[in-house]
Amino acid sequence: MRINFKSICFGAALMFAATSGAHADIKVGVAAEPYPPFTSKDATGKWVGWEIDLIDALCAQLKEKCEITETAWDGIIPALTAKKIDVILASMSITDKRKEAINFSNPYYNAAPLMVGAKNGDSDITPEHLNGKTIGVQAATIHAAYLDKYFAKTATIKTYQTQDEATQDLAAGRVDYVLANGLALDSFLKGDQGGCCESKGAVPPDDAILGQGAGLGLRKEDTELAQKLNAALSAIAAQGEIEKITAKFGLTGELIIPTK
Numbered sequence: 001m002r003i004n005f006k007s008i009c010f011g012a013a014l015m016f017a018a019t020s021g022a023h024a025d026i027k028v029g030v031a032a033e034p035y036p037p038f039t040s041k042d043a044t045g046k047w048v049g050w051e052i053d054l055i056d057a058l059c060a061q062l063k064e065k066c067e068i069t070e071t072a073w074d075g076i077i078p079a080l081t082a083k084k085i086d087v088i089l090a091s092m093s094i095t096d097k098r099k100e101a102i103n104f105s106n107p108y109y110n111a112a113p114l115m116v117g118a119k120n121g122d123s124d125i126t127p128e129h130l131n132g133k134t135i136g137v138q139a140a141t142i143h144a145a146y147l148d149k150y151f152a153k154t155a156t157i158k159t160y161q162t163q164d165e166a167t168q169d170l171a172a173g174r175v176d177y178v179l180a181n182g183l184a185l186d187s188f189l190k191g192d193q194g195g196c197c198e199s200k201g202a203v204p205p206d207d208a209i210l211g212q213g214a215g216l217g218l219r220k221e222d223t224e225l226a227q228k229l230n231a232a233l234s235a236i237a238a239q240g241e242i243e244k245i246t247a248k249f250g251l252t253g254e255l256i257i258p259t260k
Contacts, residue, residue, distance in 0.1 A: 025065050028055050029085035032070040033162035036187045037249045038091050051089050053245040054108065061232040074140045074161070077101055080217055086225070088217030091181060093142045095211040103220050105229045107213030112202035113143050114182035116170065116189065119198045125177070127154045134158055136166040136175035143179045145209050171196050179203065183251070
């Protein structure tokens with residue numbers, strides 16, 4: 001099944017002029033576990049992925065030196081508020097609940113939550129049809145909150161610390177389904193373990209839980225940094241840099257990128 005995803009427009013491009021003088025490092029927090037195609041480590045231990053290239057482009061636009069800091073997903077917001085990192089770059093969805101603790105940049109992509117299960121041709125993923133089934137999901141995510149609201153009364157929800165653990169159990173047959181970011185699951189289906197499974201389709205939307213797309217997480221007081229990052233997002237979108245990054249990771253046609 002072909003999955004189409006659409007990013008949210010950043011609006012008109014804004015010009016950002018870098019100030020003179022020395023620039024402080026920006027510590028960018030990424031989730032410690034692999035999350036392809038967004039963030040993962042290559043054979044040398046270097047961080048690579050769509051979001052890594054995105055932050056490289058943003059920091060080049062800002063003329064800032066950025067440092068990648070890996071942080072456990074369930075502790076990444078506390079790490080930000082404790083000033084261990086300056087920005088969260090981890091496909092974090094913008095939700096009202098999270099905005100109680102932190103602020104966000106403008107959204108830079110949006111991916112529908114996807115349900116994936118064994119290859120059997122059955123695409124009915126209503127809560128009634130999944131009665132008695134076990135659904136895997138990463139803890140402390142919008143997808144876990146979605147399952148708690150719509151599926152907890154009929155299905156068994158099994159949570160994992162990482163997305164990789166959830167898909168490994170799916171491939172091994174220890175859970176019947178997994179709900180997660182559609183682009184991340186599309187990457188899983190195209191990988192070595194994904195031959196077991198197929199897309200069952202996107203779940204019905206719920207903006208209150210699923211949010212308004214992924215954004216860069218920032219401390220509430222860092223308004224100047226937020227303005228600079230929003231300006232840089234608009235600028236690199238207008239320059240075609242985001243479109244180039246998307247094509248590099250084979251997402252062209254699945255993730256539609258704004259050009260202005």
